[in-house]
Amino acid sequence: MRSAFLHIPGDRLSLAELTAARLDGDVVGLGEAFAPADLVETAVLRASSLTSLVAGMRDAAFAGMSAAWIHGAGDAAPETHELQSASGRRLRAPATRRIIVHDPALDCADVQHFGGVAVTTPERTVIDLLRWPATLPERHRWALLLVQADPALIERAATRLAAMRHGPGYHRIASFLAAHGAGPSSS
Numbered sequence: 110m111r112s113a114f115l116h117i118p119g120d121r122l123s124l125a126e127l128t129a130a131r132l133d134g135d136v137v138g139l140g141e142a143f144a145p146a147d148l149v150e151t152a153v154l155r156a157s158s159l160t161s162l163v164a165g166m167r168d169a170a171f172a173g174m175s176a177a178w179i180h181g182a183g184d185a186a187p188e189t190h191e192l193q194s195a196s197g198r199r200l201r202a203p204a205t206r207r208i209i210v211h212d213p214a215l216d217c218a219d220v221q222h223f224g225g226v227a228v229t230t231p232e233r234t235v236i237d238l239l240r241w242p243a244t245l246p247e248r249h250r251w252a253l254l255l256v257q258a259d260p261a262l263i264e265r266a267a268t269r270l271a272a273m274r275h276g277p278g279y280h281r282i283a284s285f286l287a288a289h290g291a292g293p294s295s296s
Contacts, residue, residue, distance in 0.1 A: 115142040115157055140178075140186045155179045156226035159190065162208065163226075168196035170220050170227035172211060173241065174251045176234040179223065182254035189245065195220045195227045211241070231255065231262050232269040239285050240278035256289055267291035 116136060118124035127143045130136045136143040139150065140158030148154065156171065156179045163169040171179055173191030190208050194200050197214035219233035229237065238252040256262050267286045270279070283291075 114148055114154065115139070115144055117142050117161060152179055152181065152228075153224040153226075155181075155186070156223035156228055159186070160226060162190055163192065166192070166200055166202060168194050168198050168227075169200055169202075170195040170215055170229055172215075172229045172234065173209070173237050174245075174248060176229045176231075177238060177251040177255045179226075179228050180231045180234060180255060181258040182251055187247070187251070193229065211237075230269075231259060232266045235262060235266045236270055236273070236282055239282040240276070252285065260290075263289050263291050 116122055116127055118127055122130070127136060131138060131143065134146055137146050140155060141161045142158040144150070144154060144158070159171060159175065159179070163171075169192045170176075171190065172193040174187035175190040175192070177183070178186050188207065191211060192200060192202060192208060193211045194214045199212075200210050202208050202210045215229060215233070219230050220227050221230050222228070235252050235255050238248045238255070241248060243249070256266075263286055267283075270282055270286065273279075
């Protein structure tokens, strides 16, 4: 579901028209869309700006770097977007270098919706950013940005981690959370 405030290139206005409006200061780039310059950027608006990336992909949830940005980390959306299945069904993503699909299905408790767009919770997002292979070093930076945007997230993520099975990256995640203030009883 897309916000009525967003302009997707090719819908009502062409990319050239939206770029001209951006140069005039009327709109700003937001994810894969443009938004009025005076509009307050919210999680719902950020999530809605990425819907063109998941068009036709049922049960896709934004995860990792994409979810961190939606939750308020960073100023600009990541170049590479990460998705997971919110239902357990395998996602059929288009072949593009801009989208990474992660196989593990999400628990219902790890998914929230912003304007109809599925996104991993902040707790699950920081855990995944630290758990997934370091093939994309910017994931660690996104984890830092996310905990800076919401300092209370450290304790919530430690509580969520304690409820999960010990899997790949568990100790790396626990060390990060402890280094950033998670109490000993949380992890």
